[in-house]
Amino acid sequence: MSLRLVAVVAGIGIALAVNAGTVCAERATPEPDKLWRLGMTGCPEPTCDDFIGCSEEERLELIAKSGVTMVGAGANWGNCEKRDPGRGPSQYDWSGMDNNAYAALPGKWIMISVGLWNGWADEVKQVDPQRYWELAERFVEAMARHGLQRWGDRARYYSVPGNEPSLLDEKSLPPGYTWYTWYMEPAVHIYDAVKRADPDNQVVVGALVVGAEGHINALYAAGLRDHFDILDIHAYAPGDYEEGHKLHVGIDQVVESHRVLEAHGDGDKKIFLGEGWSLWPKPDHLYRKGPNDPVTPEMIEHYRQALLNGYRNLTTPRDGFDPDWVAGASYFILNDFWQKMHWKERAKPRYDDKGKLLGWVLDGYWIPYRKGELDPTYRDWGLIDFDCTPKDDGSLVYDFPPYIPKHTFTGKLMLGEAETTVDPGKPHRVVLTLTNDEKSPFIDCRMGLVVRERDEKKSKRAKIRDLGGPIPPVLAPGESVSREYEVTYPDAQRGKRIRLIGEFYYHWKDKPYYTDAWVWASVSP
Template identity: 25%
Template sequence: MLAVALTAVVVLAAVTLWAGRRQTEAAEPPLPTVGVQFHGLWESYNDDERAIVLDRLVEAGAKWVRIDLSWAMLQPESGETYSEWGTGLADRVIGMAAERGLQVLATFWLTPGWANGGAGERTAPTDPEDYGAAAAWAADHFGTRVAAWEIWNEPNDPQFFAGADPGTYVSLLRASYRAIKEAEPGATVVFGGTAYNDSEWIEQAYGAGAGDHFDVMATHAYQAFSDTEPEAPDDGTKWRLTHVPAVRELMARNGDADKAIWFTEFGWSSHAQNGPDVAHYERGVTPEQQADYLARTLHLLADRYPFVTHVFWYRERDSDRGSVHIDNYGLLDRDLQPKPVWHRLQQELREQR
């Protein structure tokens, strides 16, 4: 009888230990939702390649794609007409994503010449209401095929938004938020992802009246020394991924503590260019480091910054556009074969499930 009792105690202890471990595992914080930048509207793609890439993203476990959608492509001639070719291409590509169950974040940017006197696609329109009207049309046209609309790309960077003026940007945000919500009330409107965690510029945008005109804040959380590991401590500047709490604190001070932050771009480029003569923002990492840094970022956000709910890896595939650094961020190589970072993403998301 004593032996039976002792056995029962041992079994009970083992079951308790197992249950405790299961509870610990279950208590691990969830990873952020993962999306991927998909340049599917670029002329370098054909439909066969688009299909392969989208299938690969689904296989990896991605839930979203971020597609850069050009206003100038949709409405090249005037504010009264829309291009059959441009809208047809966008319909086809967005449809391919939707058919695979991928939610679409559309980054709506690039001004047609008629709207700003030919000042260039990256210059704001003369009348923000023209942008708002086009955004409303797009939200109505694509409907639920586009779940979220990002208002411009990196508006704090003059390379992407001429002048990078917060007030000018907020005029677009105000016009488009109202218009999109009227056309498609269920759509999420995303603040244009800033280059880096630029809390100072975002503060100026709040000062210009941004607060009531977006549902989600967004940043592009790259490391300015582009081979830096994701956990590198905040140095008080926008150049670190770990500066994102400063953005969160700014939002809270402006009454937006309940809004999420999305990283609508982040990533590391896999290449060997990282010597002393290489610019700090063009340093590469090994393919293995690229994969490791992706996984570490997901867990860092889950553990320390759960208010970052969605992240979009930049980008879907490597390219050959001429910059070694920009060309090698992909989850897939140029031949659309998975890189180590793709395999690591799939592993992390499978384990999460």
């Protein structure tokens, strides 16, 4: 693909001012073609399901002060073409798309959401589906051409409508459709139209609730091949805090998704995390019940670690993961909000044959019954409060994406010259080495080797013995530290390929950091 975005994107991480008298701390300077976004939701109108207490202008100001490299825009067919053109040419009103204030921010990629909601066109679809799709493709092609005319090469990304389609209530779909055929039908037409506008345009498809083999294969069964450029997955971290707080993104879902794409011959296609990089998992005691509850230093540190560890996981090469697989990610979410404000008004209940409430269908999605499920709920998920006030001194937003201290962390499985596997019951050694590549020291250093719970249950886990004493608490610039471990696998692991995780904890410039390295061992059958 030929992408000709001016070099201003490369420097955007350090080029934007914040407030008078405020200086940005260090933040990452992403690669020019990477897409890093702060996801938002809600509006200040009382009719909104997701209700927030601040204006669009206030949110725009925060985004402008951050280092995001991508913003969103979009247009809905029904707003742009208000009547059936008949046999004549279509007339489009692009004012809503043109007036998008986020897209006006200079030097940022634009992800354009394609909206096909259109009342009169839906009536056409009922009687003449072929004509409907001809008109739909005409609109999408015109939209993509207008985007390039309006914003130039920044307007290269077009997302297919629909969010987490596997959660759709298939009983509510027209006969013969599954969630994946329903989703991919417009995706195929959108892809064809966007590519006619310019072959360099990129179509983002999926918005899958999880990056899993079954979900991706379902899309392929419905026509994904040759009809996408980037796969969107919502790869959230494992819910267990002990494991998930070191990740804050479902990195193994990214690995699995790439493996599936590769199996279909699409290993060159990239993955975008529309959701998944987030504050989850978050302990219960760190949640606030409303915007008037205090924000504690522990809460702020949790948000900071969520930003750091998610970004580090997505940008750090490891044995078994290549950051080049990832197009970028949206940190979800920027703001706190009240959710479900009007769910009860629209949800349609469904009962079993004995009259027991099973759940509800809401806007085409199935919601299983749970007490209070439709009640308005305060979502204490954001980096900024309900009223758009930063929860900290502003650094969480202004220093986005976060700077990761430069270091090199490797793990090596020590095998003999003729060995390719390890025998169960026979100890072998693993060496971890970390080098400080910064210009100032790492302090309070700790190193360890573990097996994550989701990789191996405790009863079947390898036994790990630390062979060294305490590592130096201070690691000067350019210095390295190594540690050896003895690992023994039980007989239950015969024939498996097992991942060990090297861990390193340290402070840099008085703030705590964590990093990891992956070491793989193939156990003899």
